[in-house]
Amino acid sequence: MTVVRADAGPTPPAPLPEGKGEKTIDNPPTSDEAQDATRAVTPFPSGRGAGGVGWRAARETYLARMAPHAADRTRRAARGEKHPVYDFLFEYYSFRPAHLLRWTPGFDVHLPGATRDDISWSEFEPLSGGLVLNAASFPTHRISYLRWAVEYLDAVRARAPSFTCLGLHEWAMVYRDPNVRHPYVPLRLSRAETDAVVESQPLRCTHYDAFRFFTPAAAPLNRYPLARADTAAHDQPGCIHANMDLYKFAYKIAPYCPSDVVADAFEAARAAREIDMRASPYDLTAYGFEPIRIETRSGREEYVERQRELAARAAPVRERLAGVYGELLTAKSGN
Secondary structure, three states: OEEEEOOOOOOOOOOOOOOOOOOEOOOOOOHHHHHHHHOEEEOOOOOOOOOOOOHHHHHHHHHHHHHHHHHHHHHHHHHOOOOOOOOHHHHOOOOOHHHHOOOOOOOOEEEEOOOOOOOOOOOOEEEOOEEEOOHHHOOHHHHHHHHHHHHHHHHHHHOOOOOOOOOOHHHHOOOOOOOOOOOOOOEOOOHHHHHHHHHHOOEOOOOHHHHOOOOOOOHHHEOOOOOHHHHHHHOOOOOHHHHHOHHHHHHOOOOOOOHHHHHHHHHHHHHHHHHHHHOOOEOOHHHOOOOOOOOOHHHHHHHHHHHHHHHHHHHHHHHHHHHHHHHHHHHHHOO
16 A cells, blocks of 8 residues: 655645655664555655644644534533534534544554554554554445445536525425424424425425425425435535535545545535525524525525535535545555
8 A cells, every 4th residue: 555654844735636756765664564664655745634734733723623613512412402503413414523523644644653642543553653544444345335435426526516406405394294303493484484485486406315304295396306326316516415415425434534624524514504504494593593585586596606605615525535535445445
């Protein structure tokens, strides 16, 4: 395998995407490190690392970004407080706050001087006085998932974005149904007015994991009869939920996905969730969120503008994830 060496000091960042760089010869191995002799080591940073900084600084930067979100979730959970916007990021998505606070440079990146006290992931192995996460240690039984994910990400990247759903999915989840997903939050409109909004515009949801929560009355109104097996055929880069789900792709291969990619995906998902719920039928002013009133023309225009901004923000995250998944699949398949 190729191991990227995370030197302690900063080095000039390499352009993205980058090649493997010039191969260097590591220090001659000791008798205890004979197995390291065949490993090619290249300078840090790489396309999978945090460019221009040593690994300790990269770890601290990541923790500074993620710690407030993890602490906020932990604090609410301890008090039994619900949040209709942000709880989703830790309940629908299964990455716990403790896991979010575990930093990783990704696979095949050497961390000189690192010890078990520095890295919480048990998958890391000793290498030349430090630690490394070997791509070969990725579970073999998950290779089929890697192949599917590479194909899925490539399919979504190649598809033109669509901005015609107008955020009606949350409305379709309460259409003609007395039950709501957030019973502790009031609706902005009456039930009759809420149903009328759904009936006033065509439903054009392209994301199965939103569609599957439509009420029985709303599901037949959708333009597409979506199914799990057809996810790669319908997801597209303008979709709020498809962009939100990039976070899931980042953590599903933890710790093999670099933490800076996880952070970018989490922050994009958080922004997507805010837009998603501001455009919903719920009244979230008590939580500090002004509504995007998609029942009006100006509200629909605002939603599309926010949706376009999010799609632009998510595009480089999807690009990096596609690179990480593709490189991991290649490295694992070659071992």
